[in-house]
Amino acid sequence: MNVIVDAMGGDNAPDAIIDGCIEALQKQDDFMVTLVGISEIIKEKLSKKVYDKDRIEIVNATEIITGEDTPTKAIRNKKDSSMVVGLKLLKEKKGDAFLSAGNTGALMTGSLLVAGRMKGIDRPSMPALVPTEKGMCLIIDAGMNTVCKPLNYLQFGIMGSIYMKLLFKLDTPKVGLVNVGSEDGKGNDTLKQAFGLMSESTVNFVGNIEGNDITSGDVDVAVCDGYVGNVALKLYEGVGSFFLKELKKIFTSNILTKICYLLLKPFFKDFRDRFDPDELAGAPVLGINGLVIKSHGSSKAKTIRTAILKRTIPLIKNGIVDEIKDQFKNMEVKPSEDDID
Numbered sequence: 015m016n017v018i019v020d021a022m023g024g025d026n027a028p029d030a031i032i033d034g035c036i037e038a039l040q041k042q043d044d045f046m047v048t049l050v051g052i053s054e055i056i057k058e059k060l061s062k063k064v065y066d067k068d069r070i071e072i073v074n075a076t077e078i079i080t081g082e083d084t085p086t087k088a089i090r091n092k093k094d095s096s097m098v099v100g101l102k103l104l105k106e107k108k109g110d111a112f113l114s115a116g117n118t119g120a121l122m123t124g125s126l127l128v129a130g131r132m133k134g135i136d137r138p139s140m141p142a143l144v145p146t147e148k149g150m151c152l153i154i155d156a157g158m159n160t161v162c163k164p165l166n167y168l169q170f171g172i173m174g175s176i177y178m179k180l181l182f183k184l185d186t187p188k189v190g191l192v193n194v195g196s197e198d199g200k201g202n203d204t205l206k207q208a209f210g211l212m213s214e215s216t217v218n219f220v221g222n223i224e225g226n227d228i229t230s231g232d233v234d235v236a237v238c239d240g241y242v243g244n245v246a247l248k249l250y251e252g253v254g255s256f257f258l259k260e261l262k263k264i265f266t267s268n269i270l271t272k273i274c275y276l277l278l279k280p281f282f283k284d285f286r287d288r289f290d291p292d293e294l295a296g297a298p299v300l301g302i303n304g305l306v307i308k309s310h311g312s313s314k315a316k317t318i319r320t321a322i323l324k325r326t327i328p329l330i331k332n333g334i335v336d337e338i339k340d341q342f343k344n345m346e347v348k349p350s351e352d353d354i355d
Contacts, residue, residue, distance in 0.1 A: 015044060015045035015046070015110050015327065015330050015331075016045065016046050016047070016048055016108070016109040016110055017035075017045055017046070017047050017048070017109065017110065017111050017112075017113060017322055017326055017327070017330075018047075018048045018050060018073075018100045018103050018104055018108070018109035018111065018112045018113070019031060019035055019047055019048065019049055019050065019100070019112075019113045019114075019318075020050055020051070020096045020097050020100050020112070020113065020114035020115070020116050021049040021050055021051035021056055021096060022050075022051040022052065022075070022078045022095075022096040022116070023078075023079070023096060023097060023114040023115045023116025023117070023121075024114075024115030024116055024309070024311050024312070024313050025081075025115075025311050025312045025313075026115075026312065026313060026314060027051075027115065027116075028051060028055060028056060028059055029059060029315075030313060030314050030315045030317070030318060031049075031115065031313070031318055032049065032056065032059050032060065032063070033063075033315035033318075034313070034314070034315040034316065034317065034318025034319045034321075034322070035047045035049065035070070035318060035319075035322070036063055036065045036070075037315055037316075037318075037319040038318070038319045038322040038323050039065060039066060039069050039070070040065075041319070041323060042323055042327065044327075045069075045327060045330075046068075046069040046070065046071065047069065047070050047071070047322075048070075048071045048072075048073055048103065048108070048109055049070060049071070049072050049073070050072075050073045050075050050096045050099050050100040050103070051072075051074075051075055051078075051096040052074070052075065052076060052078075052096075053072050053073075053074040056072050057072065060072075073099060073100075073103065075094055075095055075096040075098075075099040075100075076094045077092040077093075077094045077095040077096070078092075078095060078096060079092055079095045079096075079097050079098075079116055079117050079120045080117065081116075081117050081311065083117055083120060084119075085117065085119035085120040085122070085123040085124075086123050086127075088117065088120045088123075089120055089123050089124045089127055089128070090127075096114075096116075097114055097116050097117070097120060097121060097124055098124060098128060100112045100114065101124050101125065101128035101129055101304075101306070102128060104128075104129060104304045104305075104306070105128055105129050105130070105303070105304060110305065110330045111304075111305040111306070111307060111326045111329070111330055112304065112305070112306050112307070113296075113306075113307045113309060113318070113321060113322065113326055114306075114307075114308060114309070115308075115309040115310065115311055115313040115317070115318070116311070117311075118157070118308060118311070121299070121306065121308055122138075122140065122158050122299065125138065125299045125302045125304075125306045126138065126302065129302045129303050129304040129306065130302060130303045131301065131302055131303070132301050132302060132303055132338060132339055132342055133339070133342065133343060134342030134343060134344070134345035135169060135301040135302075135338075135342055136163070136165050136166055136169060137158075137159050137162070137166045137169070137301070138158065138299055138300060138301030138302050139154050139155040139158055139159060139166075139169075139170050139173060139240075139299075139300050139301055140154075140155060140156055140157060140158040140240075140297050140298070140299050140300070140308060141153060141154035141155065141156055141170075141173075141174055141177060141297060141298070141300065142154075142156035142157075142243070142247050142294070142297050143294050143297075144228065144247065144250050144294070145288040145289060145294075146228065146229055146230065146231030147229065147230050147231045148230075148231030148232075149182070149231060149234075150182065150234075151228050151231060151233060151234060151235070151236055152174050152177055152178055152234065152235045152236065153228070153236045153238065153243045153246055153247055154170045154171075154173065154174040154177075154235060154236070154237060154238075154243065154300075155170055155238065155239060155240040155243050156240065156243040156244055156247050156297065157240045157243060157244035157247070158240050158299070159239060159240040160239060160240045160241040160244075161239065161241075162204070162208075162239040162240075163204065164204055164207035164208040164210075164211050165211065166208075166239075167191060167205075167208035167211070167212065167237050167238075167239075168208065168211040168212050168215055168217075169301070169342075170237045170238075171189045171191075171212055171215070171217045171219065171235060171237045172215070172216075172217055172341060172342075173300040173301060173338055174187070174189065174235035174237065174300075175187045175189060175217050175218070175234075175235055176334065176337050176338055176341060177235075177298070177300065177334065178234045178235055180328075180329070180332035180333075180334050180337065181325075181328060181329065181332065182234075184234055186218040187217075187218060187234035187235050188218055188220050188232070188233045188234045188235070189212070189217045189218055189219050189220065189233065189234070189235040189237060190219075190220050190221065190222065190223030190227060190232070190233035190235070190236055190237065191205065191208060191209055191212060191219075191221070191222050191223065191237050191238070192222075192223055192224075192225070192228075192236050192237060192238035192242055192243075192246070193205055193209075193222040193223065193224070194224070195222065195224065196221065196222045196223060196224055196227070197222065198221065198222065200222050201222070208237075209221070209222065212237070220232075220233060223236065225246060228246070250289075251289070251291060254288075254289030255289070258285075258286055258289070261282065265278075291310060291317070292313075292314060292316045292317040292320055293320055293324075294320075295309050295310065295313065295317045295318075295320045295321040295324075295325070296308070296309055296320065296321030296322075296324065296325030296326060297309075297325075298325070298329060298334070300334075300338060301338065301342075303335070304335060305326070305329055305330060305334065305335050307321055307325055307326050307329075309321045
């Protein structure tokens with residue numbers, strides 16, 4: 015397996031990206047990495063590292079897409095950027111996946127313009143995993159499509175089910191439609207139509223759900239538009255961080271609470287890890303011709319290592335791209351004209 019990595023994407027690039035790749039390679043020996051970026055910089059950084067030189071390849075790209083770049087203009091004008099070159103390598107099948115911590119909008123746009131949309135897919139989607147009382151739940155979409163049609167919700171549910179089946183070995187993932195109430199008939203006209211489509215589909219649709227149904231783990235896939243999904247995801251991360259900070263204040267307030275903390279420290283580490291964005295790193299762009307993985311912009315070495323080992327490699331092995339292609343190959347849709355701006 016070969017993972018193509020955008021070495022210049024993200025706030026901490028290229029150091030954190032390179033370090034994360036090396037750490038991943040040291041922990042698992044069945045894949046290699048192609049680092050894409052300014053070769054002189056990458057070579058200089060690697061010269062100070064200890065790693066298996068046979069497992070890292072460098073492909074030169076002279077430009078960098080920054081967080082301030084306008085997505086579509088960046089993809090079209092910076093054709094020798096590490097992101098565009100990496101996506102082209104993926105399209106040419108010179109790697110099994112492409113990982114980037116760079117500009118999210120540019121990566122979404124580039125995935126469509128360079129790799130291309132799968133046959134039968136109206137809108138590709140980017141999901142996100144969150145912890146629940148019973149395990150993990152996939153929020154889909156988590157920010158790629160802020161305005162959706164009824165068909166999009168159905169396709170998100172299908173792609174999300176495939177993702178959870180392959181990654182967590184669930185036979186029939188429970189799929190819910192995020193709404194303002196759990197009763198049938200709730201929501202606006204779009205959600206009502208989406209409810210009808212999902213009810214008649216082959217997914218294991220359990221009906222409308224509310225936000226607390228996600229945290230309770232009553233569903234494995236929470237379907238929503240990207241606006242709702244992104245707000246839910248950020249709130250999830252924020253609440254987890256808030257509780258950790260408040261608990262730290264409580265357990266460091268006096269000598270007695272400090273002693274209690276020492277006794278309970280292993281349990282709090284497990285709790286912290288469940289909400290750690292670095293442990294949940296790596297969101298695939300589902301519905302395009304190739305496996306593209308997005309890591310968050312502030313990715314550290316640990317983040318990249320996790321994105322490779324816990325998301326990218328398992329999804330390559332499970333063949334998620336082919337699974338989705340097979341599911342949608344006979345679905346006829348007219349692609350949306352307004353998904354690239």
